[in-house]
Amino acid sequence: MHIPDGFLSPEISALTYTIAIGFLIWSWKKARATYSQSLAPLLAVSSAFIFAAQMINFPIAYGTSGHLVGGTFLAVVLGPYAAILSMTIVLIMQALFFADGGILSFGANVLNMAVIGGLSFFLIKLLTKNSEGKERFFSSVFVASWLSVVLGALACGVQIGVSPVFSNAGGVAVTVPAMLFWHVLIGLGEAAITTTLITQLQRLQPAVLTGLAILRGKQNERTP
Amino acid sequence: MKEHLKALILMLACIAVLIPFASNAPDGLEKVTETLRIGENRPMWRGLMPDYSFPTIENPYISTLLAGAFGILLVLGVAYIVGVVIAKPKKQQREDS
Numbered sequence: 459m460h461i462p463d464g465f466l467s468p469e470i471s472a473l474t475y476t477i478a479i480g481f482l483i484w485s486w487k488k489a490r491a492t493y494s495q496s497l498a499p500l501l502a503v504s505s506a507f508i509f510a511a512q513m514i515n516f517p518i519a520y521g522t523s524g525h526l527v528g529g530t531f532l533a534v535v536l537g538p539y540a541a542i543l544s545m546t547i548v549l550i551m552q553a554l555f556f557a558d559g560g561i562l563s564f565g566a567n568v569l570n571m572a573v574i575g576g577l578s579f580f581l582i583k584l585l586t587k588n589s590e591g592k593e594r595f596f597s598s599v600f601v602a603s604w605l606s607v608v609l610g611a612l613a614c615g616v617q618i619g620v621s622p623v624f625s626n627a628g629g630v631a632v633t634v635p636a637m638l639f640w641h642v643l644i645g646l647g648e649a650a651i652t653t654t655l656i657t658q659l660q661r662l663q664p665a666v667l668t669g670l671a672i673l674r675g676k677q678n679e680r681t682p
Numbered sequence: 683m684k685e686h687l688k689a690l691i692l693m694l695a696c697i698a699v700l701i702p703f704a705s706n707a708p709d710g711l712e713k714v715t716e717t718l719r720i721g722e723n724r725p726m727w728r729g730l731m732p733d734y735s736f737p738t739i740e741n742p743y744i745s746t747l748l749a750g751a752f753g754i755l756l757v758l759g760v761a762y763i764v765g766v767v768i769a770k771p772k773k774q775q776r777e778d779s
Contacts, residue, residue, distance in 0.1 A: 459711050463726050489768045498765030499686045503693075505761035506754045510693050513734055513750050515705040522713040523705035540768070547761050551753060557729030614711060627718040636717065640710035663685075 459614055460567055463560030467621040475565030481573045482546060489539040500666055504535050505544040516647055524644030529575010530603035531652045537669040538579035545572035566617050570610040578606040583673055596653055603652035604645040611641030697750045701743060
């Protein structure tokens with residue numbers, strides 16, 4: 459879902475950059491107020507993991523592949539604010555070193571993957587409604603991770619659709635359904651992988667699920 | 683810390699095993715642009731390792747593995763620094779900046 463350079467009009471680039479920077483400042487401030495010293499190693503390992511996971515594409519259908527985006531995974535592990543920052547770090551490194559995602563389209567990529575992924579945290583919170591039931595939590599993770607990819611694809615479809623490069627091809631009326639078609643399927647892969655990862659983490663290392671603790675309202679436990 | 687090192691080694695092992703099985707098919711967005719016959723322009727910035735291949739290494743497996751390992755360590759380092767800065771007590775931050 460990484461938009462390369464050349465697809466977005468300058469207006470869309472500027473707009474998406476502005477919104478993305480707004481979200482980044484917001485999550486930075488919130489993260490400064492929320493997290494304790496124990497964050498650094500967890501942030502490092504989970505960001506590196508998402509970078510690694512994004513390298514491995516899985517086949518979907520009809521000669522198309524997808525890969526884990528991991529926004530919802532990060533949101534559950536780190537909480538929404540650090541998740542947005544974590545994914546942004548991954549996206550910066552991908553754009554700078556691997557030409558995966560453009561420079562001018564970076565703002566849009568941050569919105570579509572980092573911000574939407576991180577905000578899926580609040581959907582999980584809404585769906586679980588402080589219920590401690592594991593089944594309910596895992597199904598919320600499944601739904602939220604699927605939706606994070608589908609909404610990211612929707613945003614991406616709109617961003618490229620309104621840009622002149624795609625106007626001859628039919629604009630938004632074509633790009634949005636096309637993006638949604640593939641990402642409804644890719645999202646199922648995302649949801650299956652995310653739910654599996656979170657289930658295993660909860661079983662093996664429940665202590666690292668900082669985001670989960672925040673979900674349950676134990677926000678201000680500043681462990682040394 | 684020990685556990686985090688374990689996680690790192692596990693990650694490197696995972697990509698070493700999974701890279702040969704990773705799909706080379708276009709992803710969702712690439713498929714859409716291909717279907718609409720919209721070519722990617724020459725990128726304004728090609729990065730140091732475009733398409734996750736380490737330059738000057740012919741073998742595609744080794745090349746991708748090295749690029750992946752480089753990327754993992756890079757993200758790990760940068761995210762760690764960001765994490766330390768986030769968790770810094772407020773007063774110290776003021777002195778630093």
